[in-house]
Amino acid sequence: MSASFTKSTARNIFYGGAVFFFLLFLALTFDTTQALPKRDNRANLTEQVARGKNIWETRNCIGCHTLLGEGAYFAPELGNVYQRRGPEFIKAWIKGQPTGAPGRRQMPQFHLNDGELEDLVAFLKYASEIDTNHWPPNIEG
Amino acid sequence: MTTAATATLVPPGDDASANVQLKYRSQAVAKPYFIAAIGLFVGQIIFGLVMGLQYVIGDFLFPEIPFNVARMVHTNLLIVWLLFGFMGAGYYLIPEEAERELHSPKLALVAFWVFLIAGALTIVGYLAVPYATLARLTGNDILPTMGREFLEQPTITKVGIVVVALTFLYNLSLTVLKGRKTTISLVMMLGLWGLAIFFLFSFYNPTNLVLDKYYWWWVVHLWVEGVWELIMGAMLAFVLVKVTGVDREVIEKWLYLIIAMTLITGIIGTGHHYFWIGTPAYWQVWGSVFSALEPVPFFMMTMFAFNMVNRRRRDHPNKAAVLWALGTGVMAFLGAGVWGFLHTLAPVNYLTHGTQITASHGHMAFYGAYAMVVITMISYAMPLLRGREANGNRAQVVEMWSFWLMTVSMVFITLFLTAAGILQVWMQRMGDSPLPFMVAQEKIAFFYWLREAAGVVFFIGLVLYIVSFFVTGKSRAPR
Numbered sequence: 001m002s003a004s005f006t007k008s009t010a011r012n013i014f015y016g017g018a019v020f021f022f023l024l025f026l027a028l029t030f031d032t033t034q035a036l037p038k039r040d041n042r043a044n045l046t047e048q049v050a051r052g053k054n055i056w057e058t059r060n061c062i063g064c065h066t067l068l069g070e071g072a073y074f075a076p077e078l079g080n081v082y083q084r085r086g087p088e089f090i091k092a093w094i095k096g097q098p099t100g101a102p103g104r105r106q107m108p109q110f111h112l113n114d115g116e117l118e119d120l121v122a123f124l125k126y127a128s129e130i131d132t133n134h135w136p137p138n139i140e141g
Numbered sequence: 142m143t144t145a146a147t148a149t150l151v152p153p154g155d156d157a158s159a160n161v162q163l164k165y166r167s168q169a170v171a172k173p174y175f176i177a178a179i180g181l182f183v184g185q186i187i188f189g190l191v192m193g194l195q196y197v198i199g200d201f202l203f204p205e206i207p208f209n210v211a212r213m214v215h216t217n218l219l220i221v222w223l224l225f226g227f228m229g230a231g232y233y234l235i236p237e238e239a240e241r242e243l244h245s246p247k248l249a250l251v252a253f254w255v256f257l258i259a260g261a262l263t264i265v266g267y268l269a270v271p272y273a274t275l276a277r278l279t280g281n282d283i284l285p286t287m288g289r290e291f292l293e294q295p296t297i298t299k300v301g302i303v304v305v306a307l308t309f310l311y312n313l314s315l316t317v318l319k320g321r322k323t324t325i326s327l328v329m330m331l332g333l334w335g336l337a338i339f340f341l342f343s344f345y346n347p348t349n350l351v352l353d354k355y356y357w358w359w360v361v362h363l364w365v366e367g368v369w370e371l372i373m374g375a376m377l378a379f380v381l382v383k384v385t386g387v388d389r390e391v392i393e394k395w396l397y398l399i400i401a402m403t404l405i406t407g408i409i410g411t412g413h414h415y416f417w418i419g420t421p422a423y424w425q426v427w428g429s430v431f432s433a434l435e436p437v438p439f440f441m442m443t444m445f446a447f448n449m450v451n452r453r454r455r456d457h458p459n460k461a462a463v464l465w466a467l468g469t470g471v472m473a474f475l476g477a478g479v480w481g482f483l484h485t486l487a488p489v490n491y492l493t494h495g496t497q498i499t500a501s502h503g504h505m506a507f508y509g510a511y512a513m514v515v516i517t518m519i520s521y522a523m524p525l526l527r528g529r530e531a532n533g534n535r536a537q538v539v540e541m542w543s544f545w546l547m548t549v550s551m552v553f554i555t556l557f558l559t560a561a562g563i564l565q566v567w568m569q570r571m572g573d574s575p576l577p578f579m580v581a582q583e584k585i586a587f588f589y590w591l592r593e594a595a596g597v598v599f600f601i602g603l604v605l606y607i608v609s610f611f612v613t614g615k616s617r618a619p620r
Contacts, residue, residue: 005394006394007324007390007393007394007397010394010395010397010398010401011324011397013397013398013401014397014398014400014401014404017401017402017404018404018405018408021404021405021408021409022404022408024408024409025408025409025411028409028412028424028427029355031421032355032415032420032424035421036351036352036419036420039351039419039420039421040349040350040351040352040419041419042349045348045349049348050348053348053350054282054285056288057276057285057287057288057289057346058272058273058276058277058281058285058287058288059272059273059288060209060210060213060272060287060288060293061209061288062209062288062289062290063207063208063209063210063212063213063290063293064207064208064209064212066495067350068350068354068417068418068419069417069418069494069495070290070354070418070495071290071495072208072209072212072290073495073496073497073499073500074192074195074196074208074209074212075208075578076577076578076579077495098203098204100200101200102200103198103199103200104199104200105195105199105200105579105582106199106200106203106204106207107207108207108209108271110273126350127350130350130351130418130419131419132417132418132419133416133417133422133425135416135417135491135494136417136494136570137491137492137570137571137575138570138575139575140569140570140575140576140577140578141569141578
């Protein structure tokens, strides 16, 4: 680098750039917050969905599955599982685990009662109705 | 130039006779932090091997260690050992930069034990009881923060992390305020304060999934593609000042430019996570453009490392530390820069989001940027903490072997996962009759076996790395 380009110039670029782009990020965040009510399906955020999200979290589902593409990549995407499998299949599947099939990936038995299964399904239904810009590309997730 | 004063040079001889004093005695608190970091690193890799096997032998260790538990241990150990590494680096380099003893070495040691015990208890909790039981025992319902990727720690552990971070920042900040203020220490402190501040978003967990995910990234992205890069830059700059003897003004100018580009690209670059989670579509443009520029600061870091070593004014006897410093420059650019760019443009990410492509990038980026920069710091500082300027030739040769084994096997892990990811996308997401997830997984099992084999080589490299600490011999590397 040329000698005329001094350390203090570099420092000013750093502080100026960091502050400017962080403020821009806050402005975009503000705009996103305004736009979210039309996209995030909050109208269907019921008590039941909240209970379902708590079950989702306290069973660490994200440790194997993805939800809207985020999580672990060991087991299928669940953001659209409500459309792919439907509520009855989901409940029966969770109740039937683990399959015990030799060599197959295994899902633990979580001992959820019928009410908890309904809560979890309500959460997955709510998640599946978020406007994700048409992701995933197809029903297989 | 203060480098020469760092160590009182001693004639070549046996390790035992080499007796180099630390410039400031309180720097010695870094030692337990570095040892803990390496120990937890070993745990991380063991659980990585378990998971790699579960990818192909699905019921391996089931139900004792289900995959989700192994993954939680693997990723949480990674985060905690890197934090131990950053803290050790802070305790080592801040006194030297500030030219005074640490404000309170005692507090640093107390914080070490609190952090180690809290971390160990958390890991034991993951392994000993079902996660739902752990949530109940730790009162997750009072303030639910658990069960989100990388932030699985019980709320009480998160509070503990904040407390430890605050004592650490208090200790270092007072040291800097009372002492010499350099660019390196300033950037290090900015990064560490940013780390603590953005971690606070881990306590915000709204029921609204979109908001939850939106602010979850304020911890995860603004850490690894934001403030952690400041910490990395400062650590790398510190080691380069020491091992090359290049004028500090030049190195600090580079450092400012690199971190300027980091934040200019990386902050809005957060948008590459806002493509498909319910956020507005304009993020596809903002996120693609800015994150496409995120390789720039990493490339500058590569140039920086090589330039400074080429222009060196001294030949530091610690060749291994120089190798790690160059290695982290290259591997961070490849892993974070190139492999990040590979799937960051929205039309590409539409197909690759949440596949093995993501996993391939995650592995090389974390190893190349953060694991390697912590090891660079350990490699430079540990001999000094053990009373010598550099390890003996034999020890350095073993350490360099471990560098190549770990680094090359990580390249292969990344390539195999990339191959698996491309095939997964092709079978599951493209074409007229996409295959179900598990069908596609079975078809790419071959690549998971290859990944596991590369993982075993990585583990051998890690064992050699530890062996290198116990190899004795001549205290100076031959010229």
